[in-house]
Amino acid sequence: MGFDRPLKHSKLMILDLGCGKAKREGAIGVDFVEMPGVDIVCDLNGKFPFPDNRVDGICASHIFERLDDFLFTMNEIWRICKPNVWVKISVPHSRQVQPRGETLAIEDRLQ
Numbered sequence: 001m002g003f004d005r006p007l008k009h010s011k012l013m014i015l016d017l018g019c020g021k022a023k024r025e026g027a028i029g030v031d032f033v034e035m036p037g038v039d040i041v042c043d044l045n046g047k048f049p050f051p052d053n054r055v056d057g058i059c060a061s062h063i064f065e066r067l068d069d070f071l072f073t074m075n076e077i078w079r080i081c082k083p084n085v086w087v088k089i090s091v092p093h094s095r096q097v098q099p100r101g102e103t104l105a106i107e108d109r110l111q
Helices: 070-079
Strands: 012-018 030-033 055-061 081-090
Touching: 055 070, 070 081
Parallel strands: 012 030, 012 055, 055 081
Antiparallel strands: none
């Protein structure tokens, strides 16, 4: 399954996390705030409103830099996804992001 092709007629449950107004065609748009293109409004820092092992794929473009605890969110993605799904996460290049005063050592936080 590729995320670059339209999903309009797909029966797969694909989430576009943090979609804003640019939701991928055929995906379910999930974001922090209500706006055109958003199907489900929820706090992406908390528990996702989906049952375990339900989701067939996830796109998350430029939301991880806005999360309070990206490891919690990764665990939620793990929880709601079926086995062997595609998860596409895009984040800004480090040279284009202004530091927010905290540098995280990822290796120290992964368990």
